[in-house]
Amino acid sequence: MAKAYGIQDWWPGQTPFEICLGAILVQNTNWNNAARAIEALRSRDLLRSDGLAAARTATLEALLRPAGCYRQKARRVREFSRWWLDAGEMAGLQHQQTETLRESLLELHGIGPETADCILLYALGRPVFVVDAYTRRLLARLGFGEVAANRRGYEMLRQRVETLTGPDVVLLGELHALIIEHGKQRCRVRPLCDGCPLRGGCTYPATELIVRQRSHR
Template sequence: MVGAVLTQNTAWTNVELALERLRDNCALDAEAILAIPAERLAEALRPVGYFNVKARRLSAFCEHYIAAGGFEGLSALETDVLRHSLLGVNGVGPETADDMLLYAFERPVFVVDAYTRRIFSRLGLLDGGEGYEEIRAAFEMALAPDVPLYNEYHALVVRHGKDVCKTRPGCAECVLRACCPAA
């Protein structure tokens, strides 16, 4: 869940650096993160960019996490209630909340990210004007509510978006080029 907060607007490699710096401070659980002085926490998060903002957001999430009874308390909530609870935390938006729901709480909630939007817009399946919730609902209607399926599907979308369907697409190497109007 820490990674979900830190990965906003940055590459995962930067998050890994910040997580290593937190480990060096013995701080990967909520109580330990909150025990770190704000300046030191921000410095540990420097690799992710916007480190002062992310330090405040991570602290807000950790406070919420503890107040809600930790993983056990949050896990006991129904998915919709849990999502609403996460969205109530400063700095946790729909993508971050859904990332936590799918990967940490193993709930069948599809994560929509920039890769999803890019790939499916190029395929002509999105027109670009759809909101996050509309896209998420469409995926959840099209796919069975299956956590391993959503995990794998999202991982494949991310991989394809990073490796092939980049900002400048590599259409020549794309397995979808035959059915992609943008190819």
């Protein structure tokens, strides 16, 4: 995939805190909308945990409107900012174990495993794999089997991939970013399998052919 799509070098953001905000704001929307909300915060000098923790609800909601679900996201961003401050910001967070951080993030309003792992991997440099819908779809098509989209399925898949990659933060980040690029360009709901760089190891085209042949009988 790296040969086909090039190095992705994710995640956009000028500081670890900004990367965390991006992970929250991109929930249920695309990156362009999340980026517009981040720029709105930047224009008001609010890409700071102390500023966001103290911001008025109406101000926050207005600035986050481009990212959609702005009421929920305003609450999530404020809670996250308080958590970040209470933990002693980057300096304090660096002293915590990854699993402790993960559990603590998952207790925050509106932060599920995917968002928590994006924060851990891209902002805090922890060796975790992010499982998203693109990943589940791709791995099922490659023959890893369907994995339920619940917390247990998420953990299973995350741990399987982390065992394969080892604690390599750069590799885990690139892998996640490349899977997303692959999911957007080729492995879509209706995949474009001809010329796919993974076709040699993928069970999906042959399985699909059998299914189509049976349906034409």
